[in-house]
Amino acid sequence: MARLEKIGSDHFPMMFRLALADRPMESIDAGSADPAEQAHIERMIWEEKKRERTPIGSDWED
Amino acid sequence: MIVYLQWVLIGLTSVLVASTVLPLSGVRFGAIRGLSFFRLQFFRLQFFWLAVVLAAIALLLPQGRWAGLVLAAVALVQLGYIVKFTRFWRRQSLGADRALAADKRSHISLLAANVKQSNRDYDALIALVRRQRPDVVMAVEVDQPWIDALESELAGEYPDWIKVPKDNTYGICVMSRLPLSEAEVREVVTQGVPSVRTAVTLGSGAQVRLYVVHPEPPVFHHDTKGRDSEIAHVGIEAAHDALSAIVTGDLNDVAWSRTTRSFQRLSGLLDPRVGRGFSIRFMRSTGGRDGPWTTCFTIRNSGW
Structure with a gap:
C-alpha cells in the first residue's frame, strides 16, 4: 500500500498490491454486526433509497 | 491572569471534549460525522500533545485538577484512535508468506x-x-x-x-x-x-x-x-x-x-491500514472543506 505522487487533484492516488491466498489466512477478526445493528442499517438503506434528491456536492465543480 | 488562563483552559477543554465525544454518537449528520475527518494523523498527535500540555497547565491552576483529568482522558481516547493505525498494532490483514x-x-x-x-x-x-x-x-x-x-x-x-x-x-x-x-x-x-x-x-x-x-x-x-x-x-x-x-x-x-x-x-472485510499506518489521500482544503479523505480497501483471503 503506497501513496503516490500528486496528479493535480486534491487527492493523492493510492497503489495497492495484494495476493489472493487459497484459504483464509490467520488475521484479526474485524468483528460482526449484531441483529439490532443489521436491522437498523437495513432500515436506513431502505429509507434512503426512497428519498428523492440531488446528490450532495453536484454543484461544487460549477 | 490566572482567571483568564482558567477561561482559556475551559474553552479549549470543551472543544477537545466535544470533538472527541460527538463523533462517537450515532447522529448521522455532516456537522457531527465530519468531526471524524479532523482526526488525521498529525492533527491527532497535536490534539494529544495539546491535551497533555493543557493537563500540565491545569494541574498548576487552582481547581485545575478536574480539568487536567478530563484532558488526560481526552488524550487517552485520541491515542486509542491513533495507535490502531500504527506499526505498534497487530495487522488486520497479514503479509503474504x-x-x-x-x-x-x-x-x-x-x-x-x-x-x-x-x-x-x-x-x-x-x-x-x-x-x-x-x-x-x-x-x-x-x-x-x-x-x-x-x-x-x-x-x-x-x-x-x-x-x-x-x-x-x-x-x-x-x-x-x-x-x-x-x-x-x-x-x-x-x-x-x-x-x-x-x-x-x-x-x-x-x-x-x-x-x-x-x-x-x-x-x-x-x-x-x-x-x-x-x-x-x-x-x-x-x-x-x-x-x-x-x-x-x-x-x-x-x-x-x-x-x-x-x-x-x-x-467482515479487513482494513490493511490497521497495523501499517495511515494513508492520507486528501491534500488540501476545497471549498471550505478540510481533512483527510481516505480509501478503505479490504479483502478476505488475502496476503499483503
Missing part, C-alpha cells in the same frame, strides 16, 4: 485515484499509470473529457474498461489488464451516485470481486445517511459474495469512523 509472494499469478495491483473533475492534468495520471503499471486502475470524479483522454492514451494497454462518465463529480472509470466479467454499474442508494461491481480474473484463473464506490461526502449542513447507506450496502453485499472481495474507490470516510467500523462488522 514466501510461497504466496512468489506466486505472481495470484497477485493483483490496483491504482485508485480521485482525479477531481475540474482538474484537467490528464497527462499526470496517464504518466503515473505508465510508471506504476497496475493491473487495474480506478479513477473517480471522471467526466467524458477525462474518459476520452484516458482512453486515447491507455486503451492499447488496458483492454477491459468500465466507463461511467458523469458531470456531477460522481463519474467512475475502471480499466484493467486482467479480464473483467459480470460488470454492473448501479445507483443502489442515491440517483446520480453510481458504483461499480465486477469480477476480476487473476493470472491463476481465480476470481475476486471488485467494488468501486464513491459515495457522497459528509457536509456540514446535510445528513450522512446517503453515504452511510451506500457504504453499508456494499458491505452487506460483500459479506454474502461467494468471491473474496475488494472494496475501494473514494469512500469519503476515514478509517477510524463509526461508519467504517460498522462497514467492517457488516462485511
Whole structure:
C-alpha cells in the first residue's frame, strides 16, 4: 500500500498490491454486526433509497 | 491572569471534549460525522500533545485538577484512535508468506485515484499509470473529457474498461489488464451516485470481486445517511459474495469512523491500514472543506 505522487487533484492516488491466498489466512477478526445493528442499517438503506434528491456536492465543480 | 488562563483552559477543554465525544454518537449528520475527518494523523498527535500540555497547565491552576483529568482522558481516547493505525498494532490483514509472494499469478495491483473533475492534468495520471503499471486502475470524479483522454492514451494497454462518465463529480472509470466479467454499474442508494461491481480474473484463473464506490461526502449542513447507506450496502453485499472481495474507490470516510467500523462488522472485510499506518489521500482544503479523505480497501483471503 503506497501513496503516490500528486496528479493535480486534491487527492493523492493510492497503489495497492495484494495476493489472493487459497484459504483464509490467520488475521484479526474485524468483528460482526449484531441483529439490532443489521436491522437498523437495513432500515436506513431502505429509507434512503426512497428519498428523492440531488446528490450532495453536484454543484461544487460549477 | 490566572482567571483568564482558567477561561482559556475551559474553552479549549470543551472543544477537545466535544470533538472527541460527538463523533462517537450515532447522529448521522455532516456537522457531527465530519468531526471524524479532523482526526488525521498529525492533527491527532497535536490534539494529544495539546491535551497533555493543557493537563500540565491545569494541574498548576487552582481547581485545575478536574480539568487536567478530563484532558488526560481526552488524550487517552485520541491515542486509542491513533495507535490502531500504527506499526505498534497487530495487522488486520497479514503479509503474504514466501510461497504466496512468489506466486505472481495470484497477485493483483490496483491504482485508485480521485482525479477531481475540474482538474484537467490528464497527462499526470496517464504518466503515473505508465510508471506504476497496475493491473487495474480506478479513477473517480471522471467526466467524458477525462474518459476520452484516458482512453486515447491507455486503451492499447488496458483492454477491459468500465466507463461511467458523469458531470456531477460522481463519474467512475475502471480499466484493467486482467479480464473483467459480470460488470454492473448501479445507483443502489442515491440517483446520480453510481458504483461499480465486477469480477476480476487473476493470472491463476481465480476470481475476486471488485467494488468501486464513491459515495457522497459528509457536509456540514446535510445528513450522512446517503453515504452511510451506500457504504453499508456494499458491505452487506460483500459479506454474502461467494468471491473474496475488494472494496475501494473514494469512500469519503476515514478509517477510524463509526461508519467504517460498522462497514467492517457488516462485511467482515479487513482494513490493511490497521497495523501499517495511515494513508492520507486528501491534500488540501476545497471549498471550505478540510481533512483527510481516505480509501478503505479490504479483502478476505488475502496476503499483503
